[in-house]
Amino acid sequence: MCYQEGDKKLNSELQRIISWAIDNEIPDLVSTNEGYWSGLPRDYDKLRSLDSLRIKCENLTCLPPEIGCLTSLKELHVFSKSLASLPSEIGQLKQLDTLCLIGGELTSLPDELCQLTNLKKLELSGNRFAEIPNQIFKLKGLAELRVAGCGLRHIPEEIGQLKNLIWLDLRNNKLTEIPEVIFELSGLNFLLLGSNRLTSLSTSVGELESLMWLDLIKNNLKTLPSEIHRLQNLVTLSLKGNRFTCLPEGVFVLPNLDDKTREQLETL
Structure with a gap:
């Protein structure tokens, strides 16, 4: 009886998700030219087993609370110019390893985001954060963080807690300096700092000996520290x-x- 009631409740939640998708003109699941699936299926069984969800809807302002019942999800991608909030139920997606919320109006994140302990990639580029939300620093397993184009003026010291970061994208912000703790993230392979307002780069950059790509384009740099010679694994240097x-x-x-990169260096 309890099982039947639970199944009935789940079906009711799934139906509300489907109704929400229809109301917001989100299409049924379709294969794209890029080789992935986009849209939201209208079938209960497909929804229960759905492991990747991509939604493109310019006028979408929020996700429904029932999103939390899609517990098989491993990837969630939302592309909306209007997305302004996330439901607390996002924390129920325990298997999620990739969360991309690109180009919206987000200014904060729910505390329940901290429950996504399997999250490896988080992209929030193009939103409106005054600063990087504190919830992110509790995602200790995070390997990739992208917060480009968010208008950030300051990076808090807490970013040093993300010891497993491999990819950090801080491009197109308003940063005038980079905290020293970033140069203690020894596993970084990709550090993207282009299109900011940097006037200098710390000598500690030489500590990032695993770095393969360093992007510094469109800043206000006049020179680079001599310690950059220690970046023996560097493949791409954008200046x-x-x-x-x-x-x-x-x-x-x-x-x-x-x-x-070598051709670029000859022209500088």
């Missing part, structure tokens, strides 16, 4: 759009730079 008057000799002899 255009700065005010360089000189560069350290060590940057020209980095052994693994790709051809595009």
Whole structure:
């Protein structure tokens, strides 16, 4: 009896999700030219087993609380210019390893986000955060964080708690400095700082010996620290759009730079 009641409750929640999708003109599940599935299925069984959900809807302002019943989800991608809030039920998606909420109006995140302990990738680019939400720093397993184009002016020291970060994207913000704790994230392979307002780069950048891509385009840099020669694994170094008057000799002899980077260095 309890099982039947639970199943009935779940079906009721699934029906509300379907109704929400129809009301917001979100299509049924379709295969895209890019090779992934987009939309929301209208079938209960498919919804129960759904492990990846991609929604594109410019006028979508929120997700329904019933999203929390899609407990098989491992990936959730929402592309909306109007998304302004997340329901607390997002914390019920325990298997989620990828969450992408791109180009919306988000200014905060629910505390329940901290319950997503399996999350590896979080993309919040193009939203309206005054600062990186504190909930993110409790996601200790996070490997990829993208907060480009959010208008950020400051990165808190707490970002140093994300010891497993491999990819950090802080492009297109309003940053004038980068906290030293970022240079203690020794596992970083990708550090993207382009299109900010940086006037200098810490000598501690040399500590990031695993770094493969360093993006510094369109800042206000005049030189680079000599310690950059320690980045022996660096493949791509993006420097255009700065005010360089000189560069350290060590940057020209980095052994693994790709051809595009070497050509760029010759023009600076």
